[in-house]
Amino acid sequence: MRFLPPTASTGAESVDSLYYFLVALTFLFTGGIFLSVTYFAIRYRRRDPRECPRPVHGSALLESAWIAIPFVIVMFIFGWGAKVYYDLSVPPTDALQLYVIGKQWMWKAQHPDGQREINELHVPLGRPVRIVMTSQDVIHSFYIPAFRVKRDVVPGSYTTMWFTPTKVGRFHLFCAEYCGTEHSGMIGWVTVMEPTDFERWLSGAGAEGSMAATGEKLFQRLGCAGCHRSDAPGRCPPMTGVFGSSVVLANGQTVIADEQYVRESILNPKAKIVAGYQPVMPSYQGQVSEDQLLSLIAYIRSLAAPGTTEAGTAVQPQAAPPAPQPRRSRVSEGPTTITQPERRQRK
Amino acid sequence: MSPIVTELPKIHYLNAAYGLKSWLLTTDHKRIAILYLITVTLYFFLGGFFALLVRLELMTPASDLLRPETYNRMFTMHGIVMIFFFLIPAIPAIIGNFVIPMMLGARDLAFPRLNLLSWYLFMAGGLFTLYVVVIGGVDTGWTFYVPYSSVYSNSYVVATGLGVFITGFSSILTGLNFVVTTHTMRAPGLTWGRLPLFMWSLYATSLVQILGTPVLAIAVALVGIERIWRVGIFDPSLGGDPILYQHLFWFYSHPAVYIMVLPAFGVVSELVQTFSRKRIFGYKFVAGASIGIAVYGFLVWGHHMFTTRQSVYAGLIFSFLSYFIAVPSGIKVFNWTATLYKGSVSYQTPMLYTFGFIGLFTIGGLTGLFLAAMGLDLHVHDTYFVVAHFHYIMVGGTVMAYLGAIHYYWPKMTGRLYPDAWGRFAALLVFVGFNLTFFPQFLAGYLGMPRRYAAYPEEFHLLNVMSTAGASVLAVGYLVPLIYLLWSLRHAPLAGPNPWGARGLEWQTPSPPPTFNFEKTPIVTDETYEYSLEEEEVV
Amino acid sequence: MSTRWRRRKLSESTNALAHQFDDLEQQARSNTLGMWAFLATEVLFFGGLFTAYVVYRHAFPEAFAVGSKHMDVVAGTVNTAVLIASSLMMALAVQSAQLGLRRPLIMFLLLTMTLGAVFLGIKAWEYHHKYVENLVPGVNFVWEGPLRNQVQMLFLLYFIMTGTHALHMVIGICLLTYLVLGARRGRFSREYFFPVEIIGLYWHFVDLVWIFLFPLLYLIGLHL
């Protein structure tokens, strides 16, 4: 009988170490309590129904000891747990970018090059993978036990997770947040492949064109391009170089233009107006699906200028440690005609 | 030790009046406790029945016994019935109602009619919930997470929510009654430093009920409003934030864990002293820890939300604060253990439950450290690890203590003893059955089995079979006391006022006590739990 | 309530001691404390709504400012004044009860109720206006301008918060009616006035809630 799921990511090992430590601690304390209770119960068992033991009124020393020692131990656990959590929350900048949409009751995944999967996720060995997730209906939770990662998938906003697979194989993918009738059917498989196999799989998976390309078409069709022109900045901020940069808003605040910000700007454009522009953009709430939103985001991401993204864009292929992916550079293709001064000007 | 008793007192609270009306309109706290005992027991077995169906379904990997939609209703109803209609009222409303005025040397609670109203509200809320069970159930999980509960569920969310809302007010009024009673109804000489530890823990519980429950009430009410009028307080498609609901929900529902377990701490503090004939080790620390847990419990709710969209920084703060709770919980366990030292330990039924409680609560508490460690929680959150953890606290802790308390106060309630051998046998069954049921769930959880799954992959099969086998042992363990306790009502020997040789004002009145508890208001001159004085009295 | 108990209470108006207490002082102390504990519950009950308000106002500042222009500031201000005046009447009623003055007690209680009713009347008139303007979420909410959902959130909170508050007012008026009936029968005296006092506490609390609701709902976007 197995007691651990497969350990198939870099994070899995750090989670397991913490787990082993806590298991040992639990055995230590439970054993201590169990032995003391048993010993006292036998040693001081009632031998005479009338016996009346002398009182022991407590000891300040003991009390402070069992306040202080557990406190130090739990603070140590807190620190360790927080470290593991933080590492599991902040993706490296060179991660491969994937998109996942949860809906009752299936997982839809899409690769930047446009390959779509349902209840399956193919990832390459040894590359950090960052997943941007949202839900079309209720809250789900994307859970891969073998990687020891889980994040809720919340409608109306994006959450992210990341991992670096360290083992080739097929691993469970579960929905961990109760989401309705077929909750237990909302499961699938994550397949970790050797990078070369992964390349082969990608090219055979039949994409209809990269997400950025789809997004660009949408950008034209929805009429965004008429306003958000990079050649003639006028009524609307141009989209080149925006993604990942800090944007100064009309109310003086500064936000980082990440997925969440782009999403909000499409659905609810008047919520955060870029400084220097008028709130003229209509809302696209109800007109774009979650899929299309992700494509638009992939497109706008692809317009980011080199070296300016905060996470996950394929801007420095050389920097990716194992197996640089030539394919990834496609993400940054497209009309990247931005220059640094232009960006600074918009700030 | 206690003299042989040959007859019950002539007039006591049970025979002071007869007829259904004398019960349904009673303001006697002891009779209201009996009303609660009967209804809460019914709910316990109803919730247990749902649990049994859940376990039977999980005996095989496929969802074959129940369809998924039925399964989802079963685990939801199990959770709602057990939490709101068993765990929260069990010890406060039954044991607390029965003994608090006696412990304080008072004739009744401060507000007897309010107490009866609490029971009626409890019944009204319960009837709504039963009505939902009859017409088809609710499938949101006891957490009512939006937007599933407010928009997507096809079950009876509003009626259930109303039931929970009403029951919440029953809980608030009970807590309010206890708090005021503790402040104003203490007998002369009964200072705070002399209060029984059960009083301290129920006082702490009541604070949580008063200050936490209204937030749950409003959160559930908002879900109802959103569902009825299709407006978007939490619905993201209408601009709301579903995470806000989780904040409001857990602001109550984490402290609610302490509503369920603090009374159990109080019970164990009483039992461990009576059955080792020794004053508690470190009275002030144990008493203070109760208040500390109640207050501190409100600062940690975000640890239920590490995997949601809650910000990393909020998570860090909540995780940090959560670990502080380990300290007062640790104080309690260590002090209970130390109380046994150089005591006179007897192995009567209530004490066996106490031993069980200490062990299982220790495991339950320590596994809480796993869940509060943020990095590890990313893996075990919403898996069977969590299920096992809170069942170790709720069933291994609260239910054990509740059964211990029932066995401890049964002679006071009914005037009769029960067959102790059967009692010890049942305690053993419960302990074994419990561990067999829930220990495998820790393993299944770390192995990655998500909770609330009607069907699961093959690799979790063996662990689930073990769990289901344990659940059937547990079920027998719960039925045995029901039988012999009912039997004892007529056939068991009489108990006398103080069958355990316990200290405390409640043992100084006849069993069963008269309607107003004491002939005249007692005056307290001793420190609490002075077992050493007994020697002189006995000799 | 046992009939024996009720009979005792009716027959001996000055001796209104319940069986569980030793003296009237203990009874009054317990009841006052009980009411304060209940008010703590009420603070947290409204607290859930205030939390939702804070979160959404923080998220949608512009929408809340724009939406609040549709609140009737005059009605809100007048209502605040009316409610504070009713609180004053309640305070004077409690004082009359403390002094054992029966007729002023009844008069001030009736004035409190009247002002409370005026408040509810103005509130109802406001609600009606919102209905006519198609601003009732879940019923007929129409918003042509931008940020529809966010503005709707403001009106949703407006109706839930003021609605909950109004419900408390209605309960308060019922309790006051009970007091008036009791006062007419001469149940209250210098020794036994705590029912007036604790219902007074409740009434003042409802006033307190409004003191915060008023600026938060009506006075957001006036200077825009």
Place this chain on the structure above:
Amino acid sequence: MTVHITPRRTYYLVFAVLMILTATTTGVAFIDMGPFNVVVALFIASIKAVLVVLFFMHVLHVTNLTKVFVAAGIVWLAILIALTLNDYLTRGWDPISRPF
């Protein structure tokens, strides 16, 4: 129990102050003070609340125990709001989860 009976004049005075503050808060709302509008509005509301609690609700003359209960309600409300905002105000700080 000694009952402290507040003279009527005090009630009238408090009432007058409350009325003035109500007029002030409405008047001030028409002046644009940026983020300070909220601060001022809540400050005035708090003063009004304190006046009502101290004089109308007699907290000036009650036992310490009652004061503890009053404080408990306020402190717990603060916990609820503060720790909820602890999430919302820090969402913008990291690249993982952002305000909506």
